[in-house]
Amino acid sequence: MSLRRVLTSIMVVLGLLVLASIGSVAVLTRYFQRMSDGVGLATEGVRLPQDLQAELLNHYRRSVEPSAESPAVQEALISASENRLLLGLDAVTQIALSTEERDLIDGVRQQVYAYFVAEREARRLPTRENLQYTNRALDMAMYSIAFLTYFNVKEARDTEDQAVRWSRNALVGSTALSTLLLLGLAGMLLWMRGAVLRPVIGVSQAMRRFGAGDKETRAPERGPAELREMALTFNEMAATLAQRQEEQLTFLAGVAHDLRNPLAALKMSTALAGSGRNEASPERIQRMLTLVRRQVARLDRMVGDLLDAARIEAGKLxxxxxxxxxxxxxxxxxxxxxxxxxxxxxxxxxxxxxxxxxxxxxxxxxxxxxxxxxxxxxxxxxxxxxxxxxxxxxxxxxxxxxxxxxxxxxxxxxxxxxxxxxxxxxxxxxxxxxxxxxxxxxxxxxxxxxxxxxxxxxxxxxxxxxxxxxxxxxxxxxxxxxxxx
Structure with a gap:
């Protein structure tokens, strides 16, 4: 198990969760904006048909009921009312959200046109039949406008219900993503504590004990590959240092022993030369001098090797x-x-x-x-x-x-x-x-x-x-x- 791979995998998963959260928020924001626009259009689709109904009744009142204005003024008022009805129909058409709604608006337009034809004929020949026909055309137009209003109300309610469902789903999704992120972070922290922090503390404590003089201490080789390798390196270094220290102690003991032999020979030779008990013969003096030279040469060689080794280790050869x-x-x-x-x-x-x-x-x-x-x-x-x-x-x-x-x-x-x-x-x-x-x-x-x-x-x-x-x-x-x- 590699620490780098595990951390990379964790960061990739958390990054994907974060990206999913950001993407979900962006999608939901855009969707709710569209839903809001749809609710606004549906509301406008309810208001405009109501305005059409009011204008249609106003038009009928002006054309049927007696008026105090002159015929020319009354004709101008009726014409203006027709224009407002046509503009209202155009406005309703522009905010239509579906093909079905456009078909309903086309039906309303046809009923309004039929009413216009009947109303003009009733004004030209105000007979009982024409008035009844105009009333039936007005009722049909009013009914089609009322149905269009009902359709828009139903569409607004459907849009609202859909928005509520999406809001609930978004709440559940965001809660789930937040929970996953928190669980992921908590799991990563727990894993880091057990698999990373404890081995690091173990290596640190082993180093501290080794520095305090406990040469037998070793770091626990556990956790990810990098930490195991670090602990293994420390253990090898500690073993090498302990072995080197033991070798140096052995070396010092050997050097002390090796130095003692020529020093003992030199001491014996000088003691014999200075005892004064018997005059030494020239041959004996020569042997003693040869022994002294040999021991001094040994001492010089040993000291020279020590000095050269020290220079080499210090990089000063x-x-x-x-x-x-x-x-x-x-x-x-x-x-x-x-x-x-x-x-x-x-x-x-x-x-x-x-x-x-x-x-x-x-x-x-x-x-x-x-x-x-x-x-x-x-x-x-x-x-x-x-x-x-x-x-x-x-x-x-x-x-x-x-x-x-x-x-x-x-x-x-x-x-x-x-x-x-x-x-x-x-x-x-x-x-x-x-x-x-x-x-x-x-x-x-x-x-x-x-x-x-x-x-x-x-x-x-x-x-x-x-x-x-x-x-x-x-x-x-x-x-x-x-x-x-």
Whole structure:
């Protein structure tokens, strides 16, 4: 379960609900506006027929009843009344909402026209039959107008009832959408509390306890994938820090132990030299001085490895690059260890042609010193250690091969880690476990790499690969006649 996907899904659902709410409000607003317009037109459709009825009665009264006005004035009043009736019919037609209503209005128009014809004939020949015919035409026109009024009243009531139903439906729909939104928000908050907030609090509390010194504390790996990954990362970091602290404590104990041995030897030598009980012979003094030099060299190497490791971890390892021949560096290292081979044969193999490198010569000799020293340290007496310099395409290959105790696959995996030493190595020789780590970082700082091949009991082969330096192009001859542009 991914937090991003869940939140995206929740936001999409809530967004759709919000859009549905907005769309419903817009549709209902438009519908109610139309309903309001329809009710207004229906109301007007009731008023206008009533006005038609009143005007029709007024027209009948003017045409039938005796009038005090002159015939010309009376004719003008009747004509004006007819015009008002025709305009009223046009007004009713314009507000008609349905085809059925238009058909009713057409019927009213025909009845009114029939009344006009009968009324004109009754005025021309005011006989009893014509008057009765005019009255029947008036009744038919009044009845058709009354039916039109009834139709408009019924239509207005239907529109009102429909508006009420839509209003109820809108209320139910809006209540349902609001409830869904509230339930969605409440569900999201509850889910966030249980699936997000609690794991985050768990990780925070684990960090706080770890910072307070509880190195065994671990964060609960639960919740969405991102939070589980964060908790897993913290747990791995905590385990690594705890392991590193344990390794450092072990390293400090080993360093203290390793420092105590040469210091004890130095203390014993100085005590014997200054006891004054017997005059020491020159041979004994020479052996004591040799022992002192050896122990001081061990101390110097251990302190140097510590300082180099500290510089590397701080990112302050400085390289002073220069052009060096790998053969010369290998010869210098072999000559240094030949005098103290301690019963091991040290053999050097170099090519005839130079193997040019652009490197920090001192640092690269330090790497070779470490490899050769380890090879001699872990090789049985009477065996041979080979130091080889060769070229492979564009690379210089520095190889140190011994026939010592060898390394297991697990030991090779952690060989170049700080403070790490194989179990069989601890039994054979003292050390802090920093030399190979420092050597690897020095080689990598030169853009190279260091490799190892080994089997338990069959010795080990360390290879250092570095890029050959390219020769600089020869300088062009320059004379005083040359012009520089």
């Amino acid at each position: 400085e390289l002073h690059l220069e052009e060096r021949d790998a053969r010369e560096m290998a010869r210098s290292v072999v000559e240094l260890f030949e005098a103290s081979g301690q019963g091991r044969e040290l053999r050097l193999s170099v090519p005839e042609l130079p193997v040019p490198l652009r490197c920090d010569g001192t640092r690269m000799e330090q790497v070779l010193n470490n490899l050769v020293s380890n090879a001699l340290k872990y090789s049985p007496t009477g065996t041979r250690v080979d130091v080889t310099v060769s070229r492979q395409q564009d690379e210089a290959l520095l190889t140190v091969t011994d026939r010592g105790i060898g390394l297991s696959a697990e030991a090779k995996h952690h060989l170049f880690s700080p403070f790490m030493r194989a179990n069989n190595a601890r039994d054979c020789a003292p050390g802090a476990g920093l030399g190979l780590s420092v050597a690897r970082r020095i080689v990598e700082a030169h853009g190279g790499r260091i490799e190892v091949e080994s089997q338990p009991g069959q010795g080990a082969t360390f290879r250092v690969r570095l890029s050959l330096s390219r020769p600089s192009p020869p300088a062009l001859p320059w004379t005083a006649g040359d012009v520089v542009h």
